[in-house]
């Protein structure tokens with residue numbers, strides 16, 4: 001099993017619903033967020049291109065954050081979901097330094113926090129909160145090993161990219177372009 | 178032109194706009210670790226070579242500072258932790274893949290070794306010292322008997338510790354400035370040089386100081402060579418590496434790095450040490466103090482600048 005997410009950058013309008021849904025669902029402290037939206041403008045006027053990306057932890061297959069954790073607090077759950085066990089984390093910050101995507105932050109309570117792909121919901125057969133609320137239905141979540149899952153179908157006939165593949169972490173967020 | 182904006186208003190403390198999760202604690206920890214590694218290495222080195230009596234400051238006196246530096250370093254590391262109550266979790270697992278993990282274990286081994294080393298010279302340093310308990314006296318006799326073996330172990334661990342202070346940073350692929358294998362040897366050499374500087378400062382024996390100054394000059398020379406090499410490597414690298422180098426070649430760290438670390442922390446003390454070897458009078462404390470401040474600045478700058486560098490996408 002390999003959980004992954006596809007983000008349709010052509011459909012995303014940058015409304016930020018996914019960000020608010022995550023903050024609510026996961027009780028993210030004020031001023032912090034586990035997902036965010038990047039607006040990327042490329043080119044020179046008048047030939048400009050615009051891209052919206054809803055970004056979060058890439059749940060990398062080759063995750064440096066898990067490798068550099070001295071206590072094993074950062075670990076890989078079923079389906080490749082990368083999470084942090086709060087009461088094992090000493091807050092050393094190594095994993096934050098190791099993430100090429102700056103997807104982790106230090107929670108005011110001391111431990112390190114990040115996107116969990118809403119593991120608690122996924123285990124109940126539900127979708128992550130961000131996927132559930134997206135009004136344009138541009139987020140697709142599921143098991144890449146299952147050819148009929150939402151995410152497999154979403155990337156099947158589309159061009160996609162991953163961010164900073166040269167960082168070598170084998171990220172699992174697929175941006176449909 | 179490419180412009181990327183967080184339209185959802187991301188402004189997480191210590192992450193945005195630049196990563197800055199490691200503050201003063203980590204560079205201080207790296208500095209103290211390198212310093213202790215340098216002192217312990219040379220204490221071991223001259224013991225193994227049977228020169229303990231010709232090099233009293235190196236072998237007997239300066240090592241007192243090593244356990245102090247190591248304990249302070251560990252304390253700085255502890256202060257860096259944001260979830261302090263769970264500190265002990267560091268020592269419930271051995272994770273060789275994590276530099277932070279094996280580094281803290283290395284410290285756990287070399288710190289007691291340094292205490293034992295100092296303890297074995299207590300009687301020579303403080304006349305009339307006695308251990309009060311018979312078992313301690315017997316332990317001391319044992320240590321003195323096997324001092325050369327201990328010196329070997331200490332030298333090896335000193336090298337591991339010295340290299341570790343660089344590898345802790347170089348293992349982070351995500352930070353292009355750190356992600357170079359030169360950082361290990363560079364931090365090792367720089368750490369040993371700060372150790373030497375401390376011993377030179379402490380030593381009262383002209384011959385000993387002369388000998389150490391000569392070695393220190395070699396270390397400074399190698400360090401300068403590695404720094405040039407570092408930037409050549411970056412300049413020949415990918416865009417991320419070039420941008421990392423540019424922070425120091427015209428960017429915000431240019432003055433602090435080249436003036437304070439390279440000129441005042443390396444070149445100038447090297448010139449002073451050379452003049453001293455030629456017989457000119459140079460205040461004894463000046464070159465060591467400059468090297469120590471330079472070494473400390475070096476670590477502060479590398480830690481801070483490294484966190485700014487990142488992958489571009």
Ligand code: SF4
Pocket residue numbers: 056057058059060063064065066082098099100101102103104114169
């Ligand atoms: S995106 Fe960052 S935090 Fe997430 S798995 Fe990859 S390296 Fe780890």
Ligand code: SF4
Pocket residue numbers: 068069070071072073074084088089090091092093094095096111112
């Ligand atoms: S901050 Fe916590 S999760 Fe991250 S590397 Fe340190 S112990 Fe592991």
